[in-house]
Amino acid sequence: MTASASADSANIFVRLEAPFTDQKPGTSGLRKSSRQFEQPNYLESFVEAVLLTLPGVQGGTLVLGGDGRYGNLRAINVILRMGAAHGLSKVIITTGGILSTPAASNLIRKRKAIGGIILSASHNPGGPDGDFGVKVNGANGGPTPGSFTDAVFECTKSLEQYAIVEAPALSLDTPGVHSIGAMQVEIIDGVDDFVELMQQLFDFDRISTLLRGDFPLAFDAMHAVTGPYARRVFVDLLGAPSNSIRNGMPLEDFGGGHPDPNLTYAHDLATLLLRGNDYRFGAACDGDGDRNMILGHRCFVNPSDSLAVLTANAELAPAYGSGLAGVARSMPTSSAVDVVAKELGIDCFETPTGWKFFGNLLDAGRITLCGEESFGTGSNHVREKDGLWAVLFWLQILAVRRCSVADIMNSHWERFGRHYYSRHDYEAVPSDAAHGLYDRLEGLLPGLVGQSFAGRKITGSDNFSYTDPVDQSITQGQGLRILLEDGSRVVVRLSGTGTKGATIRVYLESYVPSSGDLHQDPQIALADMISSINSLAEIQQRTGMESPSVIT
Numbered sequence: 189m190t191a192s193a194s195a196d197s198a199n200i201f202v203r204l205e206a207p208f209t210d211q212k213p214g215t216s217g218l219r220k221s222s223r224q225f226e227q228p229n230y231l232e233s234f235v236e237a238v239l240l241t242l243p244g245v246q247g248g249t250l251v252l253g254g255d256g257r258y259g260n261l262r263a264i265n266v267i268l269r270m271g272a273a274h275g276l277s278k279v280i281i282t283t284g285g286i287l288s289t290p291a292a293s294n295l296i297r298k299r300k301a302i303g304g305i306i307l308s309a310s311h312n313p314g315g316p317d318g319d320f321g322v323k324v325n326g327a328n329g330g331p332t333p334g335s336f337t338d339a340v341f342e343c344t345k346s347l348e349q350y351a352i353v354e355a356p357a358l359s360l361d362t363p364g365v366h367s368i369g370a371m372q373v374e375i376i377d378g379v380d381d382f383v384e385l386m387q388q389l390f391d392f393d394r395i396s397t398l399l400r401g402d403f404p405l406a407f408d409a410m411h412a413v414t415g416p417y418a419r420r421v422f423v424d425l426l427g428a429p430s431n432s433i434r435n436g437m438p439l440e441d442f443g444g445g446h447p448d449p450n451l452t453y454a455h456d457l458a459t460l461l462l463r464g465n466d467y468r469f470g471a472a473c474d475g476d477g478d479r480n481m482i483l484g485h486r487c488f489v490n491p492s493d494s495l496a497v498l499t500a501n502a503e504l505a506p507a508y509g510s511g512l513a514g515v516a517r518s519m520p521t522s523s524a525v526d527v528v529a530k531e532l533g534i535d536c537f538e539t540p541t542g543w544k545f546f547g548n549l550l551d552a553g554r555i556t557l558c559g560e561e562s563f564g565t566g567s568n569h570v571r572e573k574d575g576l577w578a579v580l581f582w583l584q585i586l587a588v589r590r591c592s593v594a595d596i597m598n599s600h601w602e603r604f605g606r607h608y609y610s611r612h613d614y615e616a617v618p619s620d621a622a623h624g625l626y627d628r629l630e631g632l633l634p635g636l637v638g639q640s641f642a643g644r645k646i647t648g649s650d651n652f653s654y655t656d657p658v659d660q661s662i663t664q665g666q667g668l669r670i671l672l673e674d675g676s677r678v679v680v681r682l683s684g685t686g687t688k689g690a691t692i693r694v695y696l697e698s699y700v701p702s703s704g705d706l707h708q709d710p711q712i713a714l715a716d717m718i719s720s721i722n723s724l725a726e727i728q729q730r731t732g733m734e735s736p737s738v739i740t
């Protein structure tokens with residue numbers, strides 16, 4: 189695409205030959221390959237639409253940073269110059285442009301910004317051949333709602349030009365205050381405010397005593413954004429040995445890895461904990477620091493269970509000692525937390541996938557903790573999921589209870605029963621095949637009730653729809669559910685964060701009461717349901733894949 193430019197005082201208006209028509213944000217922001225973002229004017233088009241749509245840009249303060257992936261610094265430079273052209277009074281940016289998603293959420297709230305732009309494709313790989321992304325958060329610090337992203341998308345489709353100023357690239361090496369035209373650029377240390385918040389929530393002295401004792405920990409930052417945060421927290425403040433942090437240096441391509449903290453992509457860490465004997469606790473975070481994986485010696489904590497455990501033990505953390513207002517989980521997340529909430533006598537909400545749906549409940553004070561099966565856990569301290577927060581919360585519980593992670597899981601299941609859970613992802617499926625499978629299964633749903641599935645009767649089936657309890661907005665088409673008589677269920681969804689073809693996610697859940705067998709391999713406990721959904725949805729035939737690309 190070519191473009192022509194004309195200058196008006198300091199502002200340059202660059203005309204687009206034709207608008208981009210593919211800038212529809214997904215589950216969390218606009219996520220595309222780095223190559224797509226490198227097309228002339230592509231990033232600029234989206235940023236223009238954001239700056240035209242976000243309330244309060246004139247004279248407002250914006251928080252800006254990213255996970256350090258390839259394209260981060262170029263995008264920061266473009267957004268600063270466009271922000272100046274659009275009349276922002278201030279942009280707060282962090283040294284090196286390194287800013288985790290939860291730290292950004294905190295800064296937006298603390299500095300009363302109009303919102304923030306976070307440059308990240310989260311857990312997707314980075315580099316010239318990887319992915320890039322732009323996430324836009326609002327004044328509450330959380331992901332902007334669907335109504336906002338829809339408006340941005342509409343704007344991109346008819347955009348004729350964008351406004352930008354000329355300015356040399358700023359060095360982000362050290363904190364300081366600069367200006368671009370009338371706009372102030374404040375460069376701050378991105379770790380300070382976040383760490384201060386964590387110190388308010390948890391008992392650092394107590395956790396430090398644990399870590400200085402015989403409690404070797406391995407934290408894998410996956411060469412992504414959490415390295416500097418983890419070093420400050422675990423090594424400098426809590427006294428863990430320096431080599432506790434693995435892959436702690438943020439790299440533009442994440443060292444060629446896939447910064448997704450699960451058993452497949454954080455395989456080295458998983459092996460250390462699940463097969464070795466050197467560590468008692470392991471954790472990893474994703475590209476932008478909002479996801480977490482928790483491991484104990486020979487013990488993997490399923491994220492749905494993690495939310496339930498944090499809820500059941502919340503009173504052990506200073507910040508949550510006075511009780512929880514309520515909890516929420518995304519629909520595909522297991523009901524493990526529901527059982528705990530019931531016992532505590534607090535509300536438990538079920539929302540569609542994606543953190544933005546928790547925002548209203550958090551803002552309204554209806555919930556304190558929330559989480560997703562996709563390794564996301566968080567609380568009302570920010571409006572994003574928070575990987576390091578979850579790790580600290582686990583350490584807080586371990587510091588008080590003085591037992592192993594496996595002990596915590598076993599005692600939890602003995603008290604509440606166990607929700608066997610697994611997610612099967614079929615990645616990079618040709619889009620037609622994935623949509624064909626999904627549409628066909630949706631068509632089958634009404635006829636399924638009363639039929640047998642995995643030896644049990646199907647008692648319900650639908651495409652999940654959500655009415656927000658706070659603003660009554662309705663969100664439809666959030667995933668196909670097949671509900672069985674014993675409370676087991678299968679959910680099938682199409683991912684909204686992939687960039688290659690389509691990703692089919694199959695979520696499987698089955699409950700065993702505390703009197704049942706609590707120690708099976710989930711793949712075995714769920715085997716009947718796995719084979720039933722595979723044949724019902726014709727997964728192998730339609731995807732051409734013998735097995736899922738990722739099993740959690």
Ligand code: VG1
Nearest residue numbers: 215216310542543560562683684685
């Ligand atoms: C995935 C997860 C979802 C999460 C989203 C963003 O979305 O399933 O639970 O909120 O990623 O996470 P999808 O549509 O691909 O299933 V992140 O770490 O990218 O902010």
Ligand code: CO
Nearest residue numbers: 310474476478
């Ligand atoms: Co993320």
